[in-house]
Structures are given as structure tokens and as C-alpha cells.
Amino acid sequence: MRVFMDPESSAEPALSVEELDLLKQRAARYAMAAEAQTDDITDAIIFRRGTAKYAVPLVALREVRPLRSFSPIPSASRTVPGIFHFRGEVLSLHDVAAFMEPAVAADDPAWVIVVEHGGERIGLGADEILDVERHASGAVQMLPVTFGDRGAICDGLLPNAAVLLSAPRMFHTDAFFSAF
Amino acid sequence: MNTNMNAFFAARQGALISDDRDKLVIEVERRRKYLLLEQADLDRLAVLKDLAAKHATAHVDRFYDHLLANESTRAHFVNDRHIYNVKRTQAKYFSELFNGVCDVEYLRDRYRVGRAHERIGLDPEWYVGAYCIYMNQLFPMILNHYKDDPDLGMATVESLVKLICFDMGVAIDTYIDAMARREAAQMESYVSSITSFAAELEKASSDIMGATANQSTATQEQATGVAEITTTLSELHVMSAQTLEKAQGVIGESDRSIDASRTGAKAVEDAVQGMHEIREQVETIAQKIVTLSEQTQQIGDIIMSVNEITEQSKLLALNAAIEAARAGDQGRGFAVVAAEIRSLADQSKQATARVRKILGDIQNATNSAVIATEQGTKKVEAGVSLANRAGETIDMLGKSVEASAGAARLIANASRQQTSGIQQVSDAMNGINDATKSSVGGMQQTEASLKKLTEMTVHMQALVQQFSKPKERVPERRMA
Numbered sequence: 001m002r003v004f005m006d007p008e009s010s011a012e013p014a015l016s017v018e019e020l021d022l023l024k025q026r027a028a029r030y031a032m033a034a035e036a037q038t039d040d041i042t043d044a045i046i047f048r049r050g051t052a053k054y055a056v057p058l059v060a061l062r063e064v065r066p067l068r069s070f071s072p073i074p075s076a077s078r079t080v081p082g083i084f085h086f087r088g089e090v091l092s093l094h095d096v097a098a099f100m101e102p103a104v105a106a107d108d109p110a111w112v113i114v115v116e117h118g119g120e121r122i123g124l125g126a127d128e129i130l131d132v133e134r135h136a137s138g139a140v141q142m143l144p145v146t147f148g149d150r151g152a153i154c155d156g157l158l159p160n161a162a163v164l165l166s167a168p169r170m171f172h173t174d175a176f177f178s179a180f
Numbered sequence: 181m182n183t184n185m186n187a188f189f190a191a192r193q194g195a196l197i198s199d200d201r202d203k204l205v206i207e208v209e210r211r212r213k214y215l216l217l218e219q220a221d222l223d224r225l226a227v228l229k230d231l232a233a234k235h236a237t238a239h240v241d242r243f244y245d246h247l248l249a250n251e252s253t254r255a256h257f258v259n260d261r262h263i264y265n266v267k268r269t270q271a272k273y274f275s276e277l278f279n280g281v282c283d284v285e286y287l288r289d290r291y292r293v294g295r296a297h298e299r300i301g302l303d304p305e306w307y308v309g310a311y312c313i314y315m316n317q318l319f320p321m322i323l324n325h326y327k328d329d330p331d332l333g334m335a336t337v338e339s340l341v342k343l344i345c346f347d348m349g350v351a352i353d354t355y356i357d358a359m360a361r362r363e364a365a366q367m368e369s370y371v372s373s374i375t376s377f378a379a380e381l382e383k384a385s386s387d388i389m390g391a392t393a394n395q396s397t398a399t400q401e402q403a404t405g406v407a408e409i410t411t412t413l414s415e416l417h418v419m420s421a422q423t424l425e426k427a428q429g430v431i432g433e434s435d436r437s438i439d440a441s442r443t444g445a446k447a448v449e450d451a452v453q454g455m456h457e458i459r460e461q462v463e464t465i466a467q468k469i470v471t472l473s474e475q476t477q478q479i480g481d482i483i484m485s486v487n488e489i490t491e492q493s494k495l496l497a498l499n500a501a502i503e504a505a506r507a508g509d510q511g512r513g514f515a516v517v518a519a520e521i522r523s524l525a526d527q528s529k530q531a532t533a534r535v536r537k538i539l540g541d542i543q544n545a546t547n548s549a550v551i552a553t554e555q556g557t558k559k560v561e562a563g564v565s566l567a568n569r570a571g572e573t574i575d576m577l578g579k580s581v582e583a584s585a586g587a588a589r590l591i592a593n594a595s596r597q598q599t600s601g602i603q604q605v606s607d608a609m610n611g612i613n614d615a616t617k618s619s620v621g622g623m624q625q626t627e628a629s630l631k632k633l634t635e636m637t638v639h640m641q642a643l644v645q646q647f648s649k650p651k652e653r654v655p656e657r658r659m660a
Contacts, residue, residue: 026520043505045498045502058505058506059505059506061506062502063499063502064495064498064499064502065495065499066495132519
């Protein structure tokens, strides 16, 4: 590995070639982020629940944390399986997979994504937090009509086939809140 | 031979005493014809029958006076009665000269008288002497009787001489026949004894010949056997020498093998020592590898901690991004930092994953190394065991080679003794061979002598055969 030494500060070791390449890549990403500000860009968290991938814009989120425990609601529907504590507050835990695919059973979620809208907050169960991706609004595609009523909580499909969930739609869909 | 002699004497005797009257007639005629004894002669004598009878007793007395005066002839008479009877018979005998008969009965009577004289031992000398005395008395008496006719007297004397000669011929032939029979009997006994002796001698010679031939054959076989034994002993001597040489070679090889086995035992001891050192080093390596494995496990634990930290960092970056998004434009720069932190967390996670994978490979390699070292340790232990067994085997081999060397020395000593013994036996066999050859020579001489003896026996038998044949009278000169 080649090492470049600073001629004026010989006490500190110079950066390696790999480190210089990494800095160059980072600078390029910064430049791309500056260019993207001119468009309608949205950052969204990508997670997996059941057999599908879902996305929620970061602006609609309050926090992401591991779901260490939750309190199941007796005789409740699978869409709202229980409640959990979040910073001294009791929130309802919603299973988007149970809502989108009622016939497919799933295990208890490992993560909870706290979504906030209009001062209200709910938790979405997730099996795995995949990534945070940035997409333009023009890249969002319409949901197929085959989603029917279940598409009421969605804004569309992202290019990576993740279902883009809409916080306002979720909070305004009664079926998504129907626990019984 | 006896048959021939008996037949000969029977033929001669048969002419006189044959029961075949025709033959006797022919014999009488033959004798009378040879003596020219005619019937006229007998008739002339018959004329004097009374005269002869008148003087017969006186003539006989005078004759016996002469006999009794002789010592040798007087011994034939026992007593006076005997003399009287003989005189009467003698008178009758002389009287028959004047019976005018000379036929078969006359011949038989004369033959019987001759046989009686021969049986009592009266020699022809006495018979001829008696006739001489009788004729000396008769002739004067006849001449005196025919003194008037001297020719008739002379003719009568001639007729008496013919008849007396007839009687003498018969008597002499009777003596000859008797003598011939005695000689024939003696000859027969002698020839029989010689023939029996010759047969026994021939048989004995044949037996000796057979025995000698068998002995000669046996001796020759013995000589052949001795020659074969001598040859075999020579071969055995050579083989014994070869055995001695081989045994000495084995001793040399055994000594070298003993040295080699000792060297091999030392090498095995060194190998065992080396194996022990290798096992100790392998155990040290195994211990170090186990330590390294444990340290690798600790590194894995640290990696897990780093991974958890990375996850926490990523979560924090995610929530920071959420806060930045909620902050709007004020949080845009913080969102970049959060994204960068999340990226670093991802890179850290990827790095830790690679480190984990490398650690897994290291652990697998370490486990393989531990297993390999354990196997190596076992191999070393097996090698030590094999080396020990090899050492034991080499030690046993050395002992076995030493035993073989001892046996080879025994074989060598035995071969030397055997060689000496074979030489002694060979010398003895040579002596036997010489004795056998000498015996063969003796056998050959014996066979030659026996052949000669057999030939002599055959020759003697031929001589006896020839001697026992009837002897024909062959005149030395024939009358002209």
C-alpha cells in the first residue's frame, strides 16, 4: 500500500490510497446530493415484513427501534395484534403484512417503525430493516388495481418493487385501525 | 553198460544153456562140425562101451590117487564119502564118452559138470590133467584092444580125442563164461560205483559250478556295488566339502548380519528417540494451535461485539436520518452525516462479516490443524510402536541370526567330521574293492578248475562207458 506523507507535518501519517479513494467517492456522493435538492426527492426507509418489501418516507417516521416486547390484544385482528410502550406512551402495533396479505401468516415482528402523522403515532412491525433509499416522486408507480381496498394505505410502487406506504392514508384508513 | 554186458554174457551163455532146443542143436552141430566129430566116431566109441565100463573104476581110482597125492587138490574133498560120490560121478562121466551119443542132452550134461567144477573151485588145470591121465590109460587100452587092426585102433583113438576135445571145449567155455560172469559182475559193480561216483562228482561239480557262478555273480555285483558306493562316497565327499564351504559362507554372512542387526537396532533406537522428540514437538504445536484457536474464538467474540456496535450505529444513523428528515432544510446536512454514518456502519458490518468469514476459515483451518496434529501425534505414536516392534524384530532377527551362525558352525564341524568319516569309509571301500577283485580272480580260477574237473568227469564217464562195453576178440593176425 502506498502512503503519502505530508511534507509539513511529518508527525502524522499520511492517508493511504484506499482512504483517498474513499474520500473521493464520498465527495462525489455529496455533489450528487446537492444536485438532487433541485428535484422532488424523498428518502424512505425500506423494510421487509412477511414476503414483501415496504417503504415509508423518513419524514413520516419518529423512530426505528427493535421490538423487544409487545402486549397482544386478546381476540384482536392480525392487523393490530397488540400495543407497545414508546417513550412513556402506549402505541398500537400494526401489521401491514396482515393487512395486505390476510391469508399469509407471519411471525412476530423483530422491529417496530414508529410513524407519526398529525400528532398521532403508530407502530409498524417489521422483520428486517433493509436500507434507506432516496427516490424521486416521478419514479413512484401506480399500484395495480389487483390490490383493491388494500391499496388504500399506499402511494404506489418504488422501482425496487417496494410498496410505498403513505402515513396520511394509513391514519385515515379505518380498516387499518380496526382491531376487532 | 550193465545192460550191454548182461546181454553179451547172456548171448554166450545162451548158446550152452539156452532153453531153445533148436539153438542147442545148432550149437552141437557147430562144435561137432568144427571138430570133424562124425557119427562114425561116436559109433566106434560105442563099440568099446563095455570095455570102458570095465576099466572105468580102475581108471578113476588111479586118477584120484594122483589127486589126493597133491596137497592143493586134496583140499577140495571133505571126507571119504565125498570122495566116493565124486569117483562114482567121475566114472559115469567117463563112461558116457562111449554111449555113442553127442546130442543136446550130452551138451547140457557137460556144461552142468563144468559149472559144478567152476563153482567148487576146480581149475581147468585139474580138468585137463584128469583127462590127460584118463587118456594115458585109455589110449594103450584101445590100441591094445585093436592090436590086430591098428588102423581101427588109431581111428578109435582119434574119435576119442575128438569127443574129449568136444568135452574140453565145452568145459573151457564154461570156465570162461563163469569167469566172464564174475568179471562182469565185478565190472558191473565197479562200473556202477564209478558211474555213481562220476554222477555224484558231476553233480557236485555242477553244484560247485553253480555256487561258484552265483558267488562270482554276487562278487561282481558286490564289485559293482562297491564301485557305486565309492562313486557315491566321492560325490558325498564333494557335497560335504561344498556343505562345509556353504556353512562357512553362512557363518560369514551371519556375522555380517549380526553387525547389521546391531546397527539396525541402534538406528531403530535413534528413530524411536527422534519419534519421541517429534511427538513432543507435535504436541507443542497442537497446544499452540489450540491456544490460537481459543484466541481466534476470542477474536470472534470481539467481532460479534463490533458487529453489535455496528448495528447500533446503523440504528442510530437511521434514527438520525429520521430526525434530520423531520428537521427539514435545517436537518439536510445532518441527514448527510447520518447517511455517511450509516454507510460506515454498513462498511463496518461488511468488514466484520469478512473478518468473521476469515475467522471462520481460520477456525476451520485451526480445527483441521488440530485434527492433523492429533493424527500426527497418533501417527508418531504408531511410528514409535512400529519402530519399537521393528527394534524387537531386529533384536529377534539378530538372535535368530546368531542361532543360525551357531547352527552353521555346528554344520561346519559336522561337515569336517563327515568328510573325515567319508574318507575313512572310502579307504575301507577301496580295500573291499581290492578284496573283491581278488575274490573275483579266485572265483574265475575256481570256475576254470571246475570246468576242467567237469571235463575230466565227462572224460572219465566216457572211459567207463568205453570200458564197460563188451570186448570183442580181435586177432592180432589172421591166418594166411
